[in-house]
Structure formats: structure tokens, C-alpha cells
Amino acid sequence: MKKSISGKMKEPSSAREEIRVKVIDAIAQTMDLYGVNYSFGQLYGILFFEDRPMTLEEMQTSMNMSKSNMSYAVRSLTDSKMVSKLDEKAGRQDLYAAETDFFKAFQLFFASKLQREIDVMTAAIKPVIEPLSETILALETSEEERKLCLQDLHKLRHAVRYYEWLQQFVDKLEDGQFFEGQQIGD
Amino acid sequence: MKKSISGKMKEPSSAREEIRVKVIDAIAQTMDLYGVNYSFGQLYGILFFEDRPMTLEEMQTSMNMSKSNMSYAVRSLTDSKMVSKLDEKAGRQDLYAAETDFFKAFQLFFASKLQREIDVMTAAIKPVIEPLSETILALETSEEERKLCLQDLHKLRHAVRYYEWLQQFVDKLEDGQFFEGQQIGD
DNA sequence: ATATATATTCAATAATTATTGAACGATATG
DNA sequence: CATATCGTTCAATAATTATTGAATATATAT
Numbered sequence: 001m002k003k004s005i006s007g008k009m010k011e012p013s014s015a016r017e018e019i020r021v022k023v024i025d026a027i028a029q030t031m032d033l034y035g036v037n038y039s040f041g042q043l044y045g046i047l048f049f050e051d052r053p054m055t056l057e058e059m060q061t062s063m064n065m066s067k068s069n070m071s072y073a074v075r076s077l078t079d080s081k082m083v084s085k086l087d088e089k090a091g092r093q094d095l096y097a098a099e100t101d102f103f104k105a106f107q108l109f110f111a112s113k114l115q116r117e118i119d120v121m122t123a124a125i126k127p128v129i130e131p132l133s134e135t136i137l138a139l140e141t142s143e144e145e146r147k148l149c150l151q152d153l154h155k156l157r158h159a160v161r162y163y164e165w166l167q168q169f170v171d172k173l174e175d176g177q178f179f180e181g182q183q184i185g186d
Numbered sequence: 187m188k189k190s191i192s193g194k195m196k197e198p199s200s201a202r203e204e205i206r207v208k209v210i211d212a213i214a215q216t217m218d219l220y221g222v223n224y225s226f227g228q229l230y231g232i233l234f235f236e237d238r239p240m241t242l243e244e245m246q247t248s249m250n251m252s253k254s255n256m257s258y259a260v261r262s263l264t265d266s267k268m269v270s271k272l273d274e275k276a277g278r279q280d281l282y283a284a285e286t287d288f289f290k291a292f293q294l295f296f297a298s299k300l301q302r303e304i305d306v307m308t309a310a311i312k313p314v315i316e317p318l319s320e321t322i323l324a325l326e327t328s329e330e331e332r333k334l335c336l337q338d339l340h341k342l343r344h345a346v347r348y349y350e351w352l353q354q355f356v357d358k359l360e361d362g363q364f365f366e367g368q369q370i371g372d
Numbered sequence: 373a374t375a376t377a378t379a380t381t382c383a384a385t386a387a388t389t390a391t392t393g394a395a396c397g398a399t400a401t402g
Numbered sequence: 403c404a405t406a407t408c409g410t411t412c413a414a415t416a417a418t419t420a421t422t423g424a425a426t427a428t429a430t431a432t
Contacts (some may be wrong), residue, residue: 014331015317015318015321016318016321016331016334016335016338019314019317019318019338020338022310022314023310023311023314023342023345025310026306026307026309026310026311027307029306030303030306030307032221033221033299033302033303033306034220034221034299035218035219035220035221037389037390038390039390039391048341049338049341051337051341055408056408056409057408065391065392066391066392066393067392067393067408067409067410068391068392068393068394068409068410068411068412069390069391069392071409071410071411072390072391072410075410091400091407091408092399092400092401092406092407092408092409093407093408093409094408094409100341101344102344102345102348103348103351106348106352113219113220116219117216117219120212120215120216120219121212121213121216123212124208124209124211124212125209125212128205128208128209131201131205132201132202132205135201135202145200145202148202149202151237152202152205152206152235155234155235155237155286156209158287158288159209159288161368162288162289162292165289165365165368166292169364178355179351182347182351223419223420224420225420225421241378242378242379243378251421251422252421252422252423253378253379253380253422253423254379254380254381254382254421254422254423254424255420255421255422257379257380257381258380258420258421261380275430277377277378277430278376278377278378278379278429278430278431279377279378279379280378280379
């Protein structure tokens with residue numbers, strides 16, 4: 001997890017660039033914390049500071065990495081909505097821009113992560129509630145097994161309630177309800 | 187990231203155990219999504235269903251893994267507050283129990299992750315605001331460099347505002363303010 | 373205090389994930 | 403339509419992370 005701060009990126013040449021490198025490192029560390037590849041986090045940081053659409057080629061240059069890796073990075077970042085592909089192109093090259101408003105980035109990143117969690121968990125839980133209930137209701141189920149199933153059923157029902165709540169939470173998040181008074185989308 | 191559902195864990199022997207394995211897999215996938223080692227996520231899942239304090243030895247048995255790895259797993263889970271070490275012991279052995287209330291687990295997990303993010307980012311940003319401002323104010327700074335510094339300064343100030351907001355968000359989360367009407371701590 | 377059971381750390385290895393260059397495919401341009 | 407340019411995928415390798423068993427440390431009971 002520890003990595004030399006500037007890694008293979010081009011050496012900082014001014015005080016300002018040194019500052020950028022430090023902050024980009026913190027951003028990458030943070031994103032790594034949430035399961036994003038450190039280098040991909042760095043790329044977000046670069047796009048954040050550049051604050052203009054960039055092509056894969058430019059990313060390749062500033063990260064000093066292969067184009068294929070930049071392609072993977074950009075896909076990962078667009079999947080989690082922190083970066084988006086523009087409609088316009090620079091000649092034949094695709095353009096990508098970072099969401100530079102941290103409030104919006106928070107909103108997009110967590111909404112997409114949490115939604116994925118809801119989907120994965122719901123897909124696992126919903127289909128097993130019925131069979132589990134049936135086992136409990138079945139006459140041939142042993143006393144002991146029934147007790148265990150009941151325990152599990154209640155855990156799963158609790159989980160279902162939690163994911164219903166979490167879905168509402170995500171809806172509110174997407175709605176911007178947690179950002180009252182903040183200049184989101186300034 | 188893909189893994190055979192039951193991996194090295196002991197084979198499920200009943201319908202109920204099959205269900206547990208599926209749900210534990212979903213839990214582990216979910217936690218993996220947030221950067222938690224998949225096996226450690228499985229361990230949380232086991233503790234979640236067992237719903238009783240377990241010793242390292244028992245974890246070792248049900249996960250079919252080394253005690254040292256269980257030690258690391260338990261540390262990772264206690265760090266993120268999803269599991270806690272009890273004050274009592276089973277003879278000489280330490281006991282650990284999972285937070286089985288998903289609302290509380292959410293609260294604890296995200297509060298600790300987000301707080302860490304705030305700390306990392308704040309530690310990077312706060313100390314560079316002054317030097318950056320000074321560069322802008324300095325007479326010898328070139329027109330061009332001043333422009334670039336100004337842009338960066340504004341980005342960083344935006345970030346500071348964001349992290350102030352995020353700190354309040356975390357405070358509310360820890361306070362339970364997002365769980366109104368939910369039976370957290372039932 | 374000493375012996376003994378348990379927990380943690382460490383260094384080696386296994387397993388996984390990140391990164392690359394080359395091949396392929398798609399898209400735009402003349 | 404042919405060609406050039408770019409983006410994606412694939413299979414190989416590099417780098418990192420997960421897992422282990424042994425060594426060390428910590429704590430408990432006698």
C-alpha cells in the first residue's frame with residue numbers, strides 16, 4: 001500500500017507541482033481505501049487538477065503508463081462515475097473529464113458503490129427467504145433445524161429491512177438531500 | 187475477484203447451510219467492494235450468522251485457515267469496527283463478536299472509513315494552503331505561475347469546505363441521525 | 373516465578389491483481 | 403473502399419497482497 005509519492009509520474013518542477021503531487025497522493029490513498037487501484041486514483045487526481053478534458057494519450061504521458069492501462073483506468077473511473085467521457089472528441093481521440101466538485105464526486109461514487117451493494121445483497125437474500133420459510137413450515141423439519149432456520153430467517157429479514165432503508169438512503173443521496181446549503185453544482 | 191462460492195470453507199450439509207454460504211459470499215463480495223479482503227469478509231459473515239462470540243480457534247476451524255491469518259482478519263475487522271473483542275474470555279482464549287445489526291455495522295464501518303479519508307486528505311491539504319497562498323502573493327511569481335496557483339488554491343479551498351461538510355456528515359452518522367425510525371440497537 | 377496456553381509478528385511462499393505490448397476491432401478520413 | 407488512427411481485449415509478466423508455519427511475545431494458571 002505504501003508507494004513512493006511521485007512513483008513513475010514525471011518529477012515535480014515547481015513548488016506548485018510538489019503540492020499537486022502530495023494532494024494527488026492523498027487522493028489516490030483515499031480512493032485505494034475504497035478499493036480503487038492506487039494508480040487509477042492518481043489519474044483521477046491528475047484530471048482533478050488539470051480540470052480540462054484529456055485524451056488517453058495525454059494520460060499516458062503524464063502518468064508514464066501504457067495506453068492499455070489508461071484505458072482500463074478510465075473505464076474503472078467512468079464506471080464509478082467520477083470521470084465521464086465527453087460527447088465531443090479531440091480529432092479522433094476520446095475526451096474524458098473528472099468531476100471536480102467533491103460534493104458531486106462523493107454523491108456519484110457512493111451512490112454507485114452502495115447501489116451495487118444493494119443489488120448484490122438483495123440478489124442473494126430475496127430468493128432464499130421463501131425456501132427458508134418453507135423449511136421452517138415443513139412438518140419433517142427437526143426441532144433443532146427449525147430453530148436454526150428461524151434464527152437465520154430473522155437475520156435475513158433484518159437485512160431486507162436494512163437494504164430497503166439503504167435504497168432510500170441512496171435515493172436521497174442521488175437527490176442531493178444531504179447537501180442542503182452546499183453549493184453543489186456551483 | 188471471482189472465487190468458488192464455498193472456497194475452502196467446510197462443505198454445506200443442509201439447505202440452511204447452503205443458504206448461509208450464498209449469503210456469506212454476497213457479504214464478502216460486498217466488503218471486497220469496499221476494499222476488505224474477501225476472506226475477512228467471509229469471516230464477518232460467519233460471525234454474523236453464528237451470532238455468538240467466537241475464538242480464533244473456532245474461526246480457524248470454520249474457515250479452514252491458519253490461526254495467524256485469523257488473527258490478521260480479526261484485527262482488520264475490529265479496526266473497521268464491524269467486530270469487537272469482548273472483555274470476557276473463554277478460558278484463556280479471546281472472544282470476538284460481530285455487530286449483527288446491519289444499521290449499526292453500516293454506521294461503524296463508514297464512519298471509520300470516512301473519518302480516515304478526512305484525516306488523510308486534511309493532513310495533505312491544510313499544510314499546503316499557506317505556502318500556495320504565499321506563492322500567489324509573492325512579487326517574484328510570474329503571471330502564468332500565479333494563475334496556475336490561483337486555480338489550485340481554489341480547488342483546495344473547495345476541498346477544505348467539502349471535508350468540513352464531510353466531518354459534519356460523519357458526526358451525524360455517528361449520532362444515528364440517518365437512522366430515524368429504524369430500530370437501531372434493537 | 374515457572375510452565376503452559378494463546379496471540380502476534382515475521383519472513384517465506386502462494387495467490388491475486390496490476391501493468392504491459394501486441395493483436396484485433398472499430399471508426400473516421402481521404 | 404482502402405487506409406490511418408485510436409480504443410479495447412488478450413495473454414504474458416511484474417508487482418502486490420494474502421496466507422502460512424515458525425519464532426517471538428503476552429498472558430494465565432499453578
